[in-house]
Ligand SMILES: Nc1ncnc2c1ncn2[C@@H]1O[C@H](COP(=O)(O)OP(=O)(O)OP(=O)(O)O)[C@@H](O)[C@H]1O
């Protein structure tokens with residue numbers, strides 16, 4: 001079974017304004033609301049690729065209620081814990097001359113709520129895949145992913161972590177199966193600005209030396225690079241297309257990568273399907289569906305993209 005955990009899911013309010021000026025009253029030209037949060041996005045794209053998963057996490061307030069309603073129609077199982085204090089986030093994504101994001105705070109998660117999640121995770125068994133994705137509400141310590149991994153250690157559960165800074169650094173000694181920072185997050189972790197692909201590969205290898213089995217670095221319109229557990233380095237470019245909304249491209253890449261890997265254990269195939277899913281979402285208003293993903297997979301199978 002595949003499980004995703006989203007500690008802080010959201011309603012993504014995507015708004016387009018032809019002109020956006022900071023400090024002024026701006027008017028929207030287009031708006032849409034999507035169920036968001038990285039783990040939920042991964043579950044959604046896995047469902048598009050016909051892989052079932054169970055989404056776990058926490059919700060609260062009227063926004064949490066709306067998330068639960070929407071999740072019912074996304075094609076996967078969910079088992080969220082409702083918490084009392086605060087509300088699930090509304091994350092604002094402004095598309096204008098530039099893309100600006102303002103992600104909300106999220107609810108207060110009490111120790112007892114965490115215990116409920118731990119008990120659910122105790123039911124995972126050998127061969128299961130667990131995806132820990134996204135940021136956590138401020139009320140939780142940033143060793144939480146590490147604590148989960150420590151609890152599940154030795155149970156032959158493949159764990160994927162898509163997080164940043166200490167939340168990610170702290171899990172490395174527990175040898176996650178896959179991590180997927182983007183190139184900017186990779187630089188941030190080492191307090192450096194990475195400009196060349198050689199530098200990106202060098203620092204990705206450091207994350208592997210620190211414990212990660214496979215390191216996938218996404219680079220938005222510049223594609224992605226994968227360092228595998230066999231120390232192979234694969235690169236993948238992006239197909240041509242018009243970017244509509246890149247929110248969730250990274251999550252789609254994680255879902256596509258996993259779907260590809262679980263199909264036949266081939267890393268090049270996994271990277272290609274992950275890349276196709278990432279670009280397909282960037283070229284779609286919301287998250288991409290199977291047809292868009294497979295079309296780009298075919299495109300990336302042609303010469304010149306590796
Ligand atoms: N502008 C783009 N054009 C084509 N493909 C893209 C574009 N942006 C993203 N992708 C594809 O999606 C993958 C993941 O994108 P990105 O590096 O932006 O992830 P991310 O920063 O984790 O995104 P997010 O947090 O929004 O999910 C890229 O490696 C690439 O394959």
Ligand SMILES: O=P(O)(O)OC[C@@]1(O)O[C@H](CO)[C@@H](O)[C@@H]1O
Pocket residue numbers: 008010012035036037038041091103133134135136247248249250251
């Ligand atoms: O604040 P976090 O948890 O890091 O990121 C949350 C988020 O920006 O990530 C998803 C895209 O990857 C969106 O659906 C969501 O709003």
